[in-house]
Amino acid sequence: MFNNLIGIWSSDMAIDLGTANTLVYVKNRGVVLNEPSVVAVLNQGGKSKVIAVGEEAKSMLGKTPGHIQAIRPMKDGVIADFVVTEEMIKHFIRKVHNRKTFANPRIIICVPTGSTPVERRAIHDSALAAGARKVSLIEEPMAAAIGAGLPVSEPRGSMIVDIGGGTSEIAVISLGGIVYSRSVRIGGDAMDIALINYMRKRYNLLIGEASAEMIKKEVGIAISPKTGDGKTIDIKGRDLASGVPKEIELTQAQVAEALSEPIQTIIEGVKSALEDTPPELAADLVDMGVVLTGGGALLESMDEAIREATGLPVTIADEALSCVALGSGKALESESSFEPILSSAY
Ligand SMILES: Nc1ncnc2c1ncn2[C@@H]1O[C@H](COP(=O)(O)OP(=O)(O)OP(=O)(O)O)[C@@H](O)[C@H]1O
Ligand SMILES: [Mg+2]
Incomplete structure (x- = not known):
């Protein structure tokens, strides 16, 4: 009976501590918090x-x-400012706690595959300092794959590409393990910066990061429109020569040109992952295809760009922005079956 109550009111949680967004999954409740980092x-x-x-x-x-x-205390998928990150984790944990009695939760927290032992330790220790009783780490692409519903435990290779704010994680998973992974420190943030640079060089127009992100979400596109210039958007910024605000019209064809470099880097990462995948698993990928998660998966024609470059079927996961949190949440709910993929060391 008592165990049941703890089960119901447990505040054990899984945290997707992302460069752009932090999501918190609470046991038996699902994703209860989703806020910018x-x-x-x-x-x-x-x-x-x-x-x-x-x-x-x-x-x-x-x-x-x-x-x-x-x-933004997280940069390139890792902690750039330890003190502020810890404050942020504490704040979010406090926010999801509605019963003080069961404080000191068990926490599963995601780390990018490319993070160093020092970075892992920093994330681990931040969660402890924020009040966790026990902390386990889970690799971000593994969590993304579980959240996207891929058959991670089967002896069948599946490829996940998680395009976040700071990093793009590419991984081939089979039998509950990551067979191959690659983390490219290019994601949505790099796309925003590419847009800022394009506007400055091409139009002498200075725009901020928030405007760049808005342009990307509204009309961002990975491949130039097949016919014509596509949709257009009016952009306001500061003219670098005169110093006064001005407005210009931007087309999707231009946005595709502005974004081409970061997108090419992500595609190169996927291609080199495929080259390094053992042949038996590569054969599986022909049937299973590639699954995209993370905010970058929502960029128009991102799936098509990867399909064209690899010849493989590409799909966008449902709830692409929440897959990592949902997957680590699933690991939290049935910890015993996911034990091998969780680690408490770094
Ligand atoms: N519709 C969209 N089109 C293009 N980009 C988008 C869209 N929606 C969100 N994004 C971008 O996705 C990124 C955030 O994605 P996500 O929340 O998966 O990142 P994160 O998990 O915080 O970062 P990381 O995994 O690198 O630590 C941001 O750069 C955001 O601008
Ligand atoms: Mg992420």
Whole structure:
């Protein structure tokens, strides 16, 4: 009876600590939190204090006065600012806790495959410092594959490509293990920067990261439209020569040109992963195809670009943005069957 109650009210959780977004899955409840990985800090009299986290802090990015800083503590898929990351994890854990009695949860947390032992330890220790009782780590592409519903435990190769904000993780999974993986430190953030650079070089127009992300989500495209210039969008920014605000019209063909370099890098990563995949598993991929997850999977024609480059069938996972959280949540729910893929060491 008592065990049952703990089961129902357990606050054990799985966290997808992403460069762009953090998702928290609570046992028996599902994904209960999904917020940008942004923290706003007030610096006053040599001391700093967190004043906003998540959605509220993101709306401040690029718009803060001198004494307030909006920080993205995760960069390239790893922790760039330890103190602020820890504050952020603490804040999110507190937010999902509705019963103080069962504090000190067990936490499963995702790490990119390319992260070093030092980076893993930092993530592990941040979760402990944030109040976790026990912390296990799960590789991000494995979590993504489980969340996308791939048959990870079967002796059949499947390929997952998780295109996040900071990294693109490419992995071939079979028999519950990662047979091959590659992490490219290029993702949605690099696409935003490519757009900013394009606007500056081509139009002498300075735009911020928030505008660049908006353009990418609205009209972003991986392959230039087959006919014509595609959709258009009006962009406001600051003219670098005159210093005053101006507006220009951008076409999808131009956006495709602006995004070509980061997209090419991701495609090269997928191709080299295929070259390094053992032949028996490569043969499986012809039938199983490639599954895309992460926010970058939602970029228009991203699937088509990978299909063209590899000749393999490519599908976009349902709930691409939540796959990692859903997959680590599944591992949390049936821990015994996923034991081998969780690690408590680094
Ligand atoms: N419709 C869309 N089209 C293109 N890009 C998108 C779209 N929606 C979200 N994105 C981008 O996806 C990225 C966020 O994806 P996701 O939440 O999977 O990243 P993350 O898990 O936080 O990062 P990482 O896994 O690298 O740590 C952002 O760069 C965002 O701009
Ligand atoms: Mg991610």
